Amino acid sequence: xxxxxTLFAALVCVTALAAPRLALACSVCSxxxxxxxxxxxxxxxxxxxxxxxxxxxxxxxxxxxxxxKRERALAVVVTPVPTREPVAAPRPSLPELS
Amino acid sequence: MxxxxxxxxxxxxxxxxxxxxxxxxxxxLGMLIFVAAEVMFFAxxxxxxxxxxxxxxxxxxxxxxxxxxxxxxxxxxxxxxSGVALAIAQxxxxxxxxxxxxxxxxxxxxxxxxxxxxxxxxxALIRQGLTLTSSSLGSFFxxxxxxxxxxxxxxxxxxxxxxxxLQRGWLAQxxxxxxxxxxxxxxxxxxxxxxxxxx
Numbered sequence: 001x002x003x004x005x006t007l008f009a010a011l012v013c014v015t016a017l018a019a020p021r022l023a024l025a026c027s028v029c030s031x032x033x034x035x036x037x038x039x040x041x042x043x044x045x046x047x048x049x050x051x052x053x054x055x056x057x058x059x060x061x062x063x064x065x066x067x068x069k070r071e072r073a074l075a076v077v078v079t080p081v082p083t084r085e086p087v088a089a090p091r092p093s094l095p096e097l098s
Numbered sequence: 099m100x101x102x103x104x105x106x107x108x109x110x111x112x113x114x115x116x117x118x119x120x121x122x123x124x125x126x127l128g129m130l131i132f133v134a135a136e137v138m139f140f141a142x143x144x145x146x147x148x149x150x151x152x153x154x155x156x157x158x159x160x161x162x163x164x165x166x167x168x169x170x171x172x173x174x175x176x177x178x179x180s181g182v183a184l185a186i187a188q189x190x191x192x193x194x195x196x197x198x199x200x201x202x203x204x205x206x207x208x209x210x211x212x213x214x215x216x217x218x219x220x221x222a223l224i225r226q227g228l229t230l231t232s233s234s235l236g237s238f239f240x241x242x243x244x245x246x247x248x249x250x251x252x253x254x255x256x257x258x259x260x261x262x263x264l265q266r267g268w269l270a271q272x273x274x275x276x277x278x279x280x281x282x283x284x285x286x287x288x289x290x291x292x293x294x295x296x297x
Contacts (some may be wrong), residue, residue, distance in 0.1 A: 035152075036152040037153045040149045040152035040153075041149060043148070044148050044149060047141065047144075048138075048142070051137065051138065051141050052134075052138060055134050059134075063121065070121065
């Protein structure tokens with residue numbers, strides 16, 4: 001009984017794995033076709049997916065570098081020049097009481 | 099509020115820019131967002147063209163003229179040089195504004211040469227029988243290259259406006275960068291279009 005169950009499960013798995021090749025869910029999923037059109041679909045999908053990511057990623061990196069550069073420039077300007085310790089003013093001497 | 103002349107507005111912009119703490123000027127950010135949208139628009143056109151080309155049994159279609167690869171390569175070089183000239187102008191602008199005039203003018207003239215050369219090429223192709231309705235090559239060629247030419251004309255107009263302001267001493271750094279971003283987009287896009295459509 002156990003062997004029958006195992007074989008049935010294996011059959012279900014193999015069928016499930018083979019199913020997408022027949023399903024043809026979309027033009028890009030047509031794995032059985034190995035022609036130029038299919039390759040073009042796959043390439044353009046990758047191209048259209050990556051272009052906005054690269055564009056906005058690049059913009060983010062550029063903005064961060066610009067921000068860091070400005071922060072450094074401001075740090076140079078704001079850094080206080082080391083000065084001597086403030087000297088306490090001498091206390092006014094009280095008039096001596098006779 | 100009383101109406102301000104262009105001169106006053108230019109001076110106010112120059113004064114406010116020197117005090118600005120913005121990381122990126124609003125006009126430059128706006129142009130970058132617009133260019134990002136345009137990149138995706140052209141990416142869609144390129145993808146459609148690539149698929150149509152891959153599905154065609156014969157490419158270029160029969161009885162259609164061949165695109166002038168060599169002559170357009172010269173035009174491509176002219177456009178790339180105009181981008182270099184604008185980069186030199188931008189560099190000069192930060193040091194001495196007056197020295198930016200000549201390279202900026204060179205960039206505009208090279209851009210004008212590119213558009214006129216493209217127009218002449220179109221005229222020749224139409225006479226040879228390549229039209230919008232003659233084939234899928236014609237449809238995509240005039241759509242993609244025509245839209246790029248339209249962008250080039252708008253970018254030249256922006257550069258001309260910037261140059262005019264520079265002549266009068268009203269040009270702010272952000273205005274130059276805004277125009278330059280659009281021109282770099284036009285220059286950078288063309289080699290991609292040349293590779294996809296012509297080669």
